[in-house]
Amino acid sequence: MPQRLPAQSVRWAARPLVLVSAVAVVLAGCSSGGDGDGGGSDGKKSGPPAIIVQPADGGGKVPVGRKVTVHARGGSLTSVEVGSPGPGKLSGTWSKDRSVWTSTTPLAPGATYTVKVNGKAESGSALDKTASFTTEAPKNAVVGEYFPDKGTTVGVGMPVSITFNKPVQDKAAVERKLHVTASPAVDGAWSWMKDRNGRDRIDYRPENYWKPGTDITLRMDLAGVNAGGGVYGTQQRVVNFRIGDAVTSTMDVRKKTMTVARNGKTLRTLKVSSGKKGYETWNGTMVVLSKVPTIRMNSRTVRIFGQEAYDLGKVKWDVQLTPSGTYVHAAPWNAGKFGVVNGSHGCIGMSTSDARWFYEQVHLGDPVTVVHSVDTVAANNGYGDWNVDWATWQQGSALD
Incomplete structure (x- = not known):
């Protein structure tokens, strides 16, 4: 019998972890006395040749209203590249003598x-520097719950799925940073x-099921991405998982x-009983969302009342297929119906021994396809993605 369970296991992706070179830099518009290179804003007049980058690494979170400036003291700049995996590269302008670059x-x-800088001193010697800084967190952040989790092994029917906690107005900007x-x-x-x-959700799948043994990597370069409506991403995440047997x-x-x-x-081929008339089991392909050995099933959770109501305290060997309440489970109260008549309220019931065997065979992401029923399961009812034709x-996709 069906019952709604909590949504499938997800993990909140963490703030980006970035390894950077330790450099001495200062905030634009502030005194440069802490840049470690000596001299003030007119750094050409004192100190040895050096490249000075503003704002500074280690100086706290940088307000987004700041500009980035790169200054070659006692020399000139050859190239300046400033960028972040999420929002991408910054454009900038050069001073006439190419000693200063401003974003x-x-x-x-x-x-x-x-910040990656190449230049040369007046003497001709090379000047190089790599620096980094982090901007203040957005006041209005959008975060994606992703599935499957890092390091897991899942079935051939598991898509990559990300559900966002806030509306995503610029879906193309977000999708460009998902790989x-x-x-x-x-x-x-x-x-x-x-x-x-x-909620806005985006799923990724191939045309057909994944091949067993495939190693998959999801990269989320969303930190700093403008999702529209004043909402920005915060995540920089790499998630690896593997496809198991088919x-x-x-x-x-x-x-x-x-x-x-x-x-x-x-x-094996098992005798079962599925949904009776008016409560037909969804047609099409569903994907295993969760497994629990025992669960309480109450018809109120799926809005079944009156004469059809039920409250079953210990239903055994439960495999969830949809958040709307479709399960494969043991149904000993329907023992005379297996292979004979469909008599459930939408779940797929079988004997206790068969249900335990099925429970032990399947894992998260394994596809279960129902044929010769009615009303194909929707793509967003669990992972009904495979019911949508490839074209x-x-x-x-939000991209052209």
């Missing part, structure tokens, strides 16, 4: 910028949708059977 692109909040790579390589695509709570299950509503295969080889899926 013209506004800084993004909550981003770590790296998925796979080994062995496979083409895939992002597609936007609303989750069941109305455990696929097909439930035939007409035959009232569930066939389970691993890597293309059929393991339509690609159209869900």
